[in-house]
Amino acid sequence: MSRFNQGLGYLLLALAVLLSVFQIWQGVTSTISATYFRPAHLTWVMVLIFLHYPLIKNAGNKQEGSPIMVAGRLLDLGFCALALFAGFQIIQFDYNDINYLLFGLANTDLLAGVVFTLLLLEACRRTVGWVMVIIAGIFLAYSAFGDLLPGTLATKAYSLQELVQFQIFSSNGIFGSALGIAATTVFIFVLFGAFLEVTGAGKFFIDLAFAIAGKYRGGPVKAAVIASAGLGSISGSAIANTVTTGSITIPMMKRLGYKPEQAAGIEAAASTGGQIMPPIMGAGAFVMAQFTGVPYSDIMIASIVPALLALPISVACGGAGIIVGVVGQTGIGLQFTQFVMALSGGYLFTALLLISLVALILGMGLPVTAAYIVLAVIAVPLLGDFGLPLLTSHLIIFWLSQTSNVTPPIALAAFAGAGVANAKPMKASVEAFKLAAGLFVIPMMMAYTGLINTSADLLGLVIATLQTVAIIVAMAMTIEGYLLRKLNARERLMALISLPLLLFNPYGGALPGLMVVTVLVALQWRMEVKQSPRTKS
Numbered sequence: 001m002s003r004f005n006q007g008l009g010y011l012l013l014a015l016a017v018l019l020s021v022f023q024i025w026q027g028v029t030s031t032i033s034a035t036y037f038r039p040a041h042l043t044w045v046m047v048l049i050f051l052h053y054p055l056i057k058n059a060g061n062k063q064e065g066s067p068i069m070v071a072g073r074l075l076d077l078g079f080c081a082l083a084l085f086a087g088f089q090i091i092q093f094d095y096n097d098i099n100y101l102l103f104g105l106a107n108t109d110l111l112a113g114v115v116f117t118l119l120l121l122e123a124c125r126r127t128v129g130w131v132m133v134i135i136a137g138i139f140l141a142y143s144a145f146g147d148l149l150p151g152t153l154a155t156k157a158y159s160l161q162e163l164v165q166f167q168i169f170s171s172n173g174i175f176g177s178a179l180g181i182a183a184t185t186v187f188i189f190v191l192f193g194a195f196l197e198v199t200g201a202g203k204f205f206i207d208l209a210f211a212i213a214g215k216y217r218g219g220p221v222k223a224a225v226i227a228s229a230g231l232g233s234i235s236g237s238a239i240a241n242t243v244t245t246g247s248i249t250i251p252m253m254k255r256l257g258y259k260p261e262q263a264a265g266i267e268a269a270a271s272t273g274g275q276i277m278p279p280i281m282g283a284g285a286f287v288m289a290q291f292t293g294v295p296y297s298d299i300m301i302a303s304i305v306p307a308l309l310a311l312p313i314s315v316a317c318g319g320a321g322i323i324v325g326v327v328g329q330t331g332i333g334l335q336f337t338q339f340v341m342a343l344s345g346g347y348l349f350t351a352l353l354l355i356s357l358v359a360l361i362l363g364m365g366l367p368v369t370a371a372y373i374v375l376a377v378i379a380v381p382l383l384g385d386f387g388l389p390l391l392t393s394h395l396i397i398f399w400l401s402q403t404s405n406v407t408p409p410i411a412l413a414a415f416a417g418a419g420v421a422n423a424k425p426m427k428a429s430v431e432a433f434k435l436a437a438g439l440f441v442i443p444m445m446m447a448y449t450g451l452i453n454t455s456a457d458l459l460g461l462v463i464a465t466l467q468t469v470a471i472i473v474a475m476a477m478t479i480e481g482y483l484l485r486k487l488n489a490r491e492r493l494m495a496l497i498s499l500p501l502l503l504f505n506p507y508g509g510a511l512p513g514l515m516v517v518t519v520l521v522a523l524q525w526r527m528e529v530k531q532s533p534r535t536k537s
Contacts, residue, residue: 019045027184050083056071087116101165105161113164116168120319132370143326144163155332166329173324175318242420243417249263261431264421272436324373324377337381348447359371388447399439470513474520477492478495
């Protein structure tokens with residue numbers, strides 16, 4: 001059995017490297033059209049998943065050579081064979097022959113579509129978890145049995161033929177734009193990020209952060225924010241960011257007197273913000289590798305990492321494609337829009353709160369990318385009905401999709417930080433939630449101000465930026481009761497009152513709100529300056 005597993009390991013290694021080479025070749029040449037490239041990519045990914053994530057894990061009394069472990073690995077190979085069969089059948093499908101539109105799919109094609117969909121759900125279960133499978137299953141059931149529902153929720157009942165045609169043999173379902181993004185842009189940037197990690201860029205960001213902020217008060221905290229922003233530009237994962245930078249910053253924060261839960265929450269909040277950083281460093285990866293003299297063999301080994309990381313992302317986007325397809329096929333997005341519009345009473349603020357709640361629930365079980373895709377399909381049209389521009393609507397959804405990393409009861413980045421800090425996960429998530437308030441504030445500001453400014457109104461952009469910073473500062477003072485020193489009850493109340501003035505700008509209240517925050521900060525600064533000589537003496 002050990003030789004068998006070793007052979008599977010070598011096979012996994014070879015397939016992972018070849019997938020990275022294939023993706024780079026396709027990215028450079030664009031030889032294969034999306035119609036055939038996306039099924040090939042997802043088939044390859046599913047084979048890797050069935051090899052890398054075994055059906056039966058080696059745990060408890062299940063020894064490596066036991067019959068149940070052998071049977072599990074044989075089933076995994078069977079899944080790989082089925083994926084290759086279904087993928088090949090889909091790739092060689094003749095879209096120029098319109099008979100399938102007139103008379104339906106051939107039995108072999110129909111079988112391939114059903115098998116591929118079931119294997120995709122199983123791959124999602126192994127990598128992402130049951131939540132994605134359940135959500136996708138509910139949407140598929142809605143397509144098949146929607147005529148049984150009452151009122152406006154009812155829809156046409158689609159046959160198995162129609163479902164497979166739409167989900168598999170069109171560009172609107174599994175192989176739609178969601179998978180296209182994962183198979184092209186996301187994969188390449190993750191690959192570049194792996195190259196940067198191998199060439200030492202990750203350590204560079206951490207060292208640079210401590211060089212900039214380490215000598216100041218609260219240096220490890222500031223360094224955690226700076227390092228997380230740098231790593232976020234090449235990582236794309238708040239959890240990985242938390243573990244990487246947190247392994248250095250969390251112990252240092254604890255030595256400075258921060259509670260373990262505080263240290264974990266600070267790092268999780270900083271890493272979640274870092275995840276939003278654009279991946280601007282990727283283009284120089286190959287030049288950096290050449291300058292540093294990293295052996296080509298190390299680069300090839302590094303390509304295994306993104307191949308195994310693009311796995312959950314690709315199948316999650318494929319699973320999200322099922323949901324996107326059902327929304328397009330049944331028109332349920334319109335019903336969702338009408339439902340939220342009615343529940344919100346036509347008020348944008350209430351609608352944003354409802355969308356935030358949906359984002360939080362989705363984020364408890366879905367990766368950020370998948371949660372964003374699902375939420376964008378059903379919520380962006382709603383925000384458009386309130387008059388928000390398309391770009392603003394999508395950015396609001398994108399920011400809200402990040403909140404699950406730091407929001408109880410399931411906050412994966414905070415839980416990862418708690419593991420590093422040896423802290424209680426729930427308390428760490430509460431601390432992260434308080435510190436990541438900007439994730440909730442900025443979407444509101446995008447909706448109510450000119451923070452997303454696509455015109456040349458520079459003054460409006462500056463005012464909106466100052467307004468947003470003031471809200472974040474006021475919220476921090478209100479929640480924590482501290483800025484440069486502890487706030488008294490009156491100062492804390494003033495900070496609380498300034499929040500609705502700054503956000504909603506009633507009767508031109510943004511300027512008074514900004515003045516209140518400015519006065520509070522000035523008072524804090526003045527007291528700090530007065531007390532500092534005595535502190536030093």
